[in-house]
Amino acid sequence: MNIVLWICGITLSIAACLAIVRLAKGPSILERVIATDVLLLIISAALCIEMTVNQHANNLVFVLLACLVGFVGSVTVSRFVTDRRNA
């Protein structure tokens, strides 16, 4: 299980770095919304792996909350996006 933990940690770290790069570069706010969503998913994936390795279920509430926060955030932001150059 230790080897699996190392592989998962490295993989998730690389994925988080890539999402942060897109978050910084992202030409529009919608790209940043997607990148934030991916980052939140990576965090909840890390919570799942920590629970699996240490054999407890204490962080399950945070995984549920991460789903809800990501949903509310991306829907709210994309609702209020407007076309500033053309309108």
Add this chain to the structure above:
Amino acid sequence: MLDTLIDIVAGTFMIVGCLMSLAAGIGMLRFPDLLSRLHAATKPQVLGLFLLLAALGLELRSWAVLPVLVLAWLLQLLTAPVSAHMVGRAGYRTRHLKRETLVADELAAVVEAAEQREEHEIGRDRPRDRTDFID
């Protein structure tokens, strides 16, 4: 024996679930426009989370946490398409897309017809030089 087998299955699920996140990160960085990045970003939302929650259920082996795992996955299954739809809709409306990468654009004819009808009814002349946003 059975414990080792379950551990191996759970470990495989965890690694594949993490690879989904990595695929999303690589896709976020390398894909050319908003809609294809959206496609990459929704990979870990459903299958990745399912694999990780399945690994968690396999390792805990208790029936008490199973409803919470199913609830977490169902919540994600319901909210992921809605938020992706909203982002895609906002992206289409603000023209954050590369039209040459599209195979079919079924919305273009509808938007064109609606604009023509609006011009005909209200008589308002819309600016025609609306350009696409290319990064």
